[in-house]
Every structure is written in structure tokens, then in C-alpha cells.
Amino acid sequence: MILTMVILSPSNLKRLxxxxxxxxxxxxxxxxxxxxxxxxxxxxxxxxxxxxxxxxVNDLHAYRMVPGWNTAGVMGCPVCMDDTCAFHLQNGRKACYFDYDKQFLPQDHPYSRKRKHSVKPE
Incomplete structure (x- = not known):
């Protein structure tokens, strides 16, 4: 059953x-x-x-309709949630996921330890 087909309403109950x-x-x-x-x-x-x-089948943007879920900012990853490596940039306060993919590399991979291009404030 497709749940969005069940929730038909002129007031858009999909938000609930x-x-x-x-x-x-x-x-x-x-x-x-x-x-x-x-x-x-x-x-x-x-x-x-x-x-x-x-x-x-999930739509990432549909997570914002479920209370307690976020799809923007530092906690925009629905998999990581509170355990994210994202941070705010100093100028502009934008959320940054730079080098975020390094966490998925094996520990002995050469790129996992490379900090040459890291922008995260230490």
C-alpha cells in the first residue's frame, strides 16, 4: 500500500x-x-x-514531514543524525560536510589520514 495515496486531503495531511x-x-x-x-x-x-x-522507498526530503527529523543544516544526514562530522563555517555559519566521506574509508586507506585539504577548525 502506498501511504501517500491513503492520505488525500485538500489541507495536505501529508505534513502529519x-x-x-x-x-x-x-x-x-x-x-x-x-x-x-x-x-x-x-x-x-x-x-x-x-x-x-x-x-x-523513502524520499530524503519527505523526512522533514516527520517530527524530530531534519534534512538541513549540520544534522541533515538521516543516517548519522547526532553522530555527524559536519560543522558550521566560521564566516557565514553555513553547514559544511567537507571531508565527510572520509569516515567511510578503511582506517588504513591513504586518504583517511590525509589532512592537507581539511577546512575544519582544529
């Missing part, structure tokens, strides 16, 4: 998507842990059904 997500997540957790006894008409048998959420 957390109201729809919370009960959905609760139902998924309940169906995963508790399960439901279901009848299979083809085999004429009952079986226990569990539910699993296989994947979701």
Missing part, C-alpha cells in the same frame, strides 16, 4: 504523516510478534501468519 505511521508500525510489530491464525481457502487449512516489512 507521523499520525498515520505510528498505528501502522504498532500493527506491524504486533503481527510480527503475536501472529494471526489465518485460513487458506485453497488448501482448506489454518496456518499462523506473521507479517514482515521487507523494504520501504
Amino acid at each position: 504523516i507521523d499520525i498515520y505511521l505510528e498505528p501502522l508500525i504498532e500493527q506491524l510489530q504486533n503481527l510480527w510478534h503475536v501472529s494471526v491464525l489465518t485460513h487458506d481457502n485453497a488448501k482448506n487449512k489454518k496456518f499462523t501468519m506473521h507479517v514482515a516489512l521487507m523494504w520501504t
Whole structure:
């Protein structure tokens, strides 16, 4: 089910998507842990059904609609959140992610220790 198709309204209730997500997540957790006894008409048998959420398709900009999430500034990375290496530049107070990708390199990689072009204030 596409959740945005469920939330149709002239007042754009997509901004309140957390109201729809919370009960959905609760139902998924309940169906995963508790399960439901279901009848299979083809085999004429009952079986226990569990539910699993296989994947979701997310839009980075849609995170701003969920309260508590941010997509701009120093905490603009939804993966890192509070554990970010971003910083504000001294002149202009803009968020900077310079050398941000170095954290994903192996520790023994030559570029992971290179500080020649670093702009982060020490």
C-alpha cells in the first residue's frame, strides 16, 4: 500500500504523516510478534501468519514531514543524525560536510589520514 495515496486531503495531511505511521508500525510489530491464525481457502487449512516489512522507498526530503527529523543544516544526514562530522563555517555559519566521506574509508586507506585539504577548525 502506498501511504501517500491513503492520505488525500485538500489541507495536505501529508505534513502529519507521523499520525498515520505510528498505528501502522504498532500493527506491524504486533503481527510480527503475536501472529494471526489465518485460513487458506485453497488448501482448506489454518496456518499462523506473521507479517514482515521487507523494504520501504523513502524520499530524503519527505523526512522533514516527520517530527524530530531534519534534512538541513549540520544534522541533515538521516543516517548519522547526532553522530555527524559536519560543522558550521566560521564566516557565514553555513553547514559544511567537507571531508565527510572520509569516515567511510578503511582506517588504513591513504586518504583517511590525509589532512592537507581539511577546512575544519582544529
